[in-house]
Amino acid sequence: MALTQWGVVLLLTIVAVEPASSVPSIIQITPEKGTVLANDGASGSRRSVDLYCESWRFTVETNDAGLWTRIPGRCVDFVKDYITGERYLAESEAVADNALAHAKVVGVSGNGKDAWVFDIDETLLSNVPYYAAHGFGAEIFDELSFNNWVDLAEAPALLASLRLYKNLQELGFTIFLLTGRSEFQRNATVRNLQYAGYSNWERLILRGDADQGKPASIYKSEKRKEIEDEGYIIRGNSGDQWSDLMGFAVAQRSFKLPNPLYYIA
């Protein structure tokens, strides 16, 4: 919610009032207007937009939405508020908590063959600074400008994932990084991962020439299969896209991180 990087500070004051009704209702906050809630027509419309965008996000995060190319125009403010606010952080932390709890239950066998697979973009690294400059997913994906952003190697860590990553290493899991980025981006990717605090992964797997054009779910399933064929047991898999997690050679448990910015098949 509070975002010094965009030069905005939110000051919040909390005031107790009477419950409006015994029937539950969801109130939309309109910080842009500095108004609060309530009963006028404008807020009502804002409220219905919020409800629409909440519902849209449900279908995105559960994969009900299927293929989509950009966020709904009316949800730009909603996605911005979500992705730059505390809810994204809190949901990511909750996913990391679940992943860590699973890791502790399954434990490691001691032969170094207990693997954990991480996706990179919107899983280990956050491209929110890039998307903030590109409409929070409202613009059609532009590969050229995104690749320029990747070359900067300045994406910050998703803090919840950095914590999970380090805890898994302490527990003895072998870490594989499996990304849709291409081999030509290896150096920038390594540089960015190190900048963000990641180290000591077992292998960084990027798309090679033979992987170009494959759907992510196929490419990633094939690579997980190769990991399994080396004798590893993939105890867990963390990713923000369902295509990171589904297909074949799936992990014992998969952990879906939130991402309302974009969809990858």
Place this chain on the structure above:
Amino acid sequence: MALTQWGVVLLLTIVAVEPASSVPSIIQITPEKGTVLANDGASGSRRSVDLYCESWRFTVETNDAGLWTRIPGRCVDFVKDYITGERYLAESEAVADNALAHAKVVGVSGNGKDAWVFDIDETLLSNVPYYAAHGFGAEIFDELSFNNWVDLAEAPALLASLRLYKNLQELGFTIFLLTGRSEFQRNATVRNLQYAGYSNWERLILRGDADQGKPASIYKSEKRKEIEDEGYIIRGNSGDQWSDLMGFAVAQRSFKLPNPLYYIA
């Protein structure tokens, strides 16, 4: 986020300040400590409970949470407000919209072999009246009292699913109902479905003696496989549990409905 039903109003003010740095960073807010936001301990705590429960629900709906037996005690009000409020309705409608859009795209082949599989509880029928009397998922599931509720045959339709059901029939899809309920509940289930407005399904599949004790994901996969072996193509599958949708013989597209009340493996 802000919630008149909890007697809380958030007033937001926005102040422009200098960007703290040109390097993007993610700001961690710690509402539990009241450091960033609120001045009021009680409200800050309510807000952090809301954030906790939102995050918990994310992990439930994405299957990140894995096995759980009851909702967190602190989320009873949150789940009550959600499940009795407009957000549950809106999210269910959004899922139905996605399902219907898919159905229209794939169409029917005209040989009657285009199948759609529906779960029943929290998919076609709503047991919210039962759960409202049992802590909205805060109580451990009590089979005896739930079976008494089933015998009443008074569960209302989930309206979004009833709309989808009728639209799919008009489009020519063959409807299969696949439920974790048992054969001894067939009569009550048929009565309830009719009471709620459903009719003309192809087959109602309940657990027989051989299915008892199987995980739902196995039982339901086996039954979908039998449907496929009869020559049907399962174009879509609607269910509120991941175990309705995953496993083998999965549908071309699966549609996960919201359900923060309970988990079925």
